[in-house]
Amino acid sequence: xxxxxxxxxxxxxxxxxxLHGLDLQVRPGEFVVLCGASGSGKSTALRLMxxxxxxxxxxxxxxxxxxxxxxxxxxxxxxxxxxxxxxxxQHPRRQFFADTAPEEIAFAMENLGLPPDGIRARVAxxxxxxxxxxxxxxxxxxxxxxxxxxxxxxxxxxxxPGIVLLDEPSANLSADAVDxxxxxxxxxxxxxxxVVVAEHRLRYLEDLADRIIVMRDGxxxxxxxxxxxxxxxxxxxxxxxxxxxxxxxxxxxxxATGASVAAPSPPDRLPAGALELEGIRCxxxxxxxxxxxxxxxxxxxxxxxxxxxGAGKSTLARIVTGLQRSAGTVRLDGRPLSRRARQRxxxxxxxxxxxxxxxxxxxxxxxxxxxxxxxxxxxxxxxDTRAVLEALDLGHxxxxxxxxxxxxxxxxxxxxxxxxxxxxxxxxDEPSSGVDRRHLRSVSDQIxxxxxxxxxxxxxxxxxxxxxxxxxxGLTLTPPxxxxxxxxxxxxxxxxxx
Amino acid sequence: MRPxxxxxxxxGGAAAGHHGAATAVRTVPRAPGAGxxxxxxxxxIVLVVVCSAxxxxxxxxxxxxxxxxxxxALAVWERSWGRAAGLPLxxxxxxxxxxxxxxxxPHPVTAAMAIACAYLIRxxxxxxxxxxxxxxxxxxxxxxxxxAWRVPRPVSVTLAVMLRFFPVVAxxxxxxxxxxxxxxxxxxRALIRHPVRSxxxxxxxxxxxxxxxxxxxxxxxxxxxLGSPRTPTAMDPPRFGPPDxxxxxxxAVLAAGALWLPGPLA
Numbered sequence: 001x002x003x004x005x006x007x008x009x010x011x012x013x014x015x016x017x018x019l020h021g022l023d024l025q026v027r028p029g030e031f032v033v034l035c036g037a038s039g040s041g042k043s044t045a046l047r048l049m050x051x052x053x054x055x056x057x058x059x060x061x062x063x064x065x066x067x068x069x070x071x072x073x074x075x076x077x078x079x080x081x082x083x084x085x086x087x088x089x090q091h092p093r094r095q096f097f098a099d100t101a102p103e104e105i106a107f108a109m110e111n112l113g114l115p116p117d118g119i120r121a122r123v124a125x126x127x128x129x130x131x132x133x134x135x136x137x138x139x140x141x142x143x144x145x146x147x148x149x150x151x152x153x154x155x156x157x158x159x160x161p162g163i164v165l166l167d168e169p170s171a172n173l174s175a176d177a178v179d180x181x182x183x184x185x186x187x188x189x190x191x192x193x194x195v196v197v198a199e200h201r202l203r204y205l206e207d208l209a210d211r212i213i214v215m216r217d218g219x220x221x222x223x224x225x226x227x228x229x230x231x232x233x234x235x236x237x238x239x240x241x242x243x244x245x246x247x248x249x250x251x252x253x254x255x256a257t258g259a260s261v262a263a264p265s266p267p268d269r270l271p272a273g274a275l276e277l278e279g280i281r282c283x284x285x286x287x288x289x290x291x292x293x294x295x296x297x298x299x300x301x302x303x304x305x306x307x308x309x310g311a312g313k314s315t316l317a318r319i320v321t322g323l324q325r326s327a328g329t330v331r332l333d334g335r336p337l338s339r340r341a342r343q344r345x346x347x348x349x350x351x352x353x354x355x356x357x358x359x360x361x362x363x364x365x366x367x368x369x370x371x372x373x374x375x376x377x378x379x380x381x382x383x384d385t386r387a388v389l390e391a392l393d394l395g396h397x398x399x400x401x402x403x404x405x406x407x408x409x410x411x412x413x414x415x416x417x418x419x420x421x422x423x424x425x426x427x428x429d430e431p432s433s434g435v436d437r438r439h440l441r442s443v444s445d446q447i448x449x450x451x452x453x454x455x456x457x458x459x460x461x462x463x464x465x466x467x468x469x470x471x472x473x474g475l476t477l478t479p480p481x482x483x484x485x486x487x488x489x490x491x492x493x494x495x496x497x498x
Numbered sequence: 499m500r501p502x503x504x505x506x507x508x509x510g511g512a513a514a515g516h517h518g519a520a521t522a523v524r525t526v527p528r529a530p531g532a533g534x535x536x537x538x539x540x541x542x543i544v545l546v547v548v549c550s551a552x553x554x555x556x557x558x559x560x561x562x563x564x565x566x567x568x569x570x571a572l573a574v575w576e577r578s579w580g581r582a583a584g585l586p587l588x589x590x591x592x593x594x595x596x597x598x599x600x601x602x603x604p605h606p607v608t609a610a611m612a613i614a615c616a617y618l619i620r621x622x623x624x625x626x627x628x629x630x631x632x633x634x635x636x637x638x639x640x641x642x643x644x645x646a647w648r649v650p651r652p653v654s655v656t657l658a659v660m661l662r663f664f665p666v667v668a669x670x671x672x673x674x675x676x677x678x679x680x681x682x683x684x685x686x687r688a689l690i691r692h693p694v695r696s697x698x699x700x701x702x703x704x705x706x707x708x709x710x711x712x713x714x715x716x717x718x719x720x721x722x723x724l725g726s727p728r729t730p731t732a733m734d735p736p737r738f739g740p741p742d743x744x745x746x747x748x749x750a751v752l753a754a755g756a757l758w759l760p761g762p763l764a
Contacts, residue, residue, distance in 0.1 A: 051721075052717050052721070056720075077726065078720050078721055078726075079720070079722075079723040079726035079727075079728065081721070082720070082722055083723070085721070087718065087721055090714075094711050094712075095717075097638065097662055097715065097718070097719050097724070098637065098638050099636045100636070103636055103638050103733070106638075106733040107638060107719075107722055107724075108722035109731075110642075110732055110733060111722055111724055111726060111730050112723050112728060113728045113729050113730055114731060115731060116735060119731065119733045120733055120734075159722075323679060343679050343680055343682075344682065346680065347680050348676070348677070348680060350677065352673070352710070352711075354703060354706050354710060355673045355674045355703050355704075356674075356681070356703065359699075369681065372682045403702075403706050
């Protein structure tokens with residue numbers, strides 16, 4: 001039983017409260033979905049239920065009361081709350097404490113002081129359930145996103161908590177991994193576990209949810225029963241900034257040949273300004289990671305790079321941008337480019353954009369990028385900087401510190417820097433992870449604009465909605481040496497690095 | 499760097515079966531990170547301390563070949579082929595530069611090189627053994643080992659968290675360096691012209707990204723009882739076993755050899 005009574009919460013140093021006047025009760029065994037736009041407070045509401053709010057943010061302000069299984073979260077210890085709740089965070093990869101599934105699953109039980117025999121028995125049972133989906137002896141960091149999700153859920157539930165909380169569990173999953181997630185959640189529900197999911201994508205939960213709660217500006221806005229939700233159309237969802245069905249985007253395949261290509265067909269023509277890869281082969285850790293005979297990425301268009309984890313997507317991006325050595329030739333405008341020349345001609349917009357903000361103001365960031373542009377004499381005038389910032393709606397933030405911006409603003413700033421630096425090849429790596437529908441459109445616009453500027457744009461993403469909105473064609477990679485895949489990709493579990 | 503165990507299928511079903519035949523169904527497949535028949539984490543800690551003390555002490559060069567042999571053997575044991583080849587190669591290079599070249603060509607430069615190599619080769623030997631500990635001991639195994647020694651909880655939890663934190667920082671640092679390379683911010687010229695600014699441009703995003711990455715880690719670990727007042731247990735309580743005995747015998751033989759055979763680095 002979870003009870004939130006008139007709860008308000010303000011994060012430390014935040015100007016406005018993240019939650020206010022929030023009343024919510026979750027009955028034992030109930031399956032509740034919290035949804036709403038980014039910043040509506042659904043993740044914060046989850047953190048109220050496991051006690052991370054207020055315990056993990058010392059100087060924040062909590063009003064009202066939160067009780068979980070009868071315990072007031074304000075006075076209970078975090079490990080006591082952790083014993084009756086299991087939490088799966090948005091990036092399971094970041095929450096793993098151990099290196100392997102057995103140790104990760106045992107972790108909570110060890111810390112709770114369960115007897116070793118009991119722990120071994122439960123870990124063995126849990127692994128037996130997981131065995132079909134996850135290679136158990138593999139290092140956790142090398143599993144696919146879907147497999148990591150499965151391990152994280154197993155690790156969060158092995159100590160048999162009555163309540164399981166999941167924060168955007170489908171955010172980084174491909175369509176088939178979402179099906180597996182739904183099956184796992186169904187099993188939890190069958191076992192009588194109370195489940196609360198904060199989520200953008202809703203349709204996969206349609207048959208599981210007892211209630212769907214739409215949050216807006218830190219409080220409950222609308223509440224749908226399961227029946228009422230089934231009557232809501234995807235158009236209505238879109239109006240709320242929510243995402244409905246997750247279907248695989250239909251993209252025309254980019255002609256390419258090589259063992260890494262899922263559906264090879266030879267590229268024939270060579271359009272102007274295109275990026276041409278020939279005989280690209282790269283071995284890492286004794287394994288061929290990528291093997292491409294020939295592929296041509298056109299300029300001015302967006303090419304989606306798809307494939308399961310371990311198929312070589314990030315290695316391809318690193319080769320194209322000159323960060324990774326490989327055999328073979330990369331040509332731009334028909335001229336071969338050295339690894340160094342590729343570094344000078346290309347950019348990556350990373351999933352964690354904080355890693356690529358180097359200066360202390362937004363304007364300085366653009367100025368720095370301008371000094372790096374090919375063919376400039378060294379400096380970008382203030383007028384140029386302003387124009388670039390205005391174009392991406394960042395003008396009013398020129399004097400702010402980049403690390404003080406929101407995630408979306410940081411991403412726009414990195415895109416602005418890429419444009420100021422005049423890069424010809426731009427890779428976007430999972431740019432939409434955890435983005436609601438309204439922001440999805442703006443992320444897509446950013447990418448389209450970079451392509452419209454004449455760049456060769458590669459988009460690595462599992463987000464079918466983003467791909468459908470943004471990509472012109474797709475290249476599906478497969479681990480070389482593992483041919484004869486089921487069409488549509490099959491389970492990610494079949495395609496991990498060996 | 500961490501090969502899966504031979505005979506372990508990709509689905510893990512085979513992993514369970516691998517053990518299942520010999521022991522009860524309730525056997526948990528062993529982690530690949532534990533290395534082939536694993537040493538007790540306490541043995542590894544003692545080994546690292548003893549080896550470091552031996553090579554770093556006065557007259558430590560006498561023990562360097564023995565510790566290098568040990569480090570290489572451990573690398574072979576855990577099937578880390580890169581280290582098994584790299585460690586002896588690095589040591590051989592240092593021996594050439596620090597001993598062979600100076601004897602052919604006595605000169606102040608080679609003399610300085612000899613002094614530097616005499617220290618570096620000790621570090622290489624100690625690090626070689628230390629890397630076995632880091633590569634094959636998971637944070638939870640290390641904590642269990644330290645608990646068995648009744649090390650105070652703040653120390654054992656801190657060390658376990660540090661062991662978990664290293665790879666996060668390493669991964670974030672590599673990503674920040676990649677991003678800097680693509681912006682033309684890496685290179686000798688930038689570093690010489692603006693040394694402070696170059697370092698700042700690396701450290702600020704690296705720390706910001708590492709903190710963000712570790713926030714989830716610590717929140718999840720605390721929720722799952724890490725550092726709580728309860729008394730933790732271990733799924734596989736650390737026990738000294740035959741591998742530890744083999745190692746002790748090997749260390750005794752190598753130590754005897756180092757003491758009584760003529761040292762090539764003396």
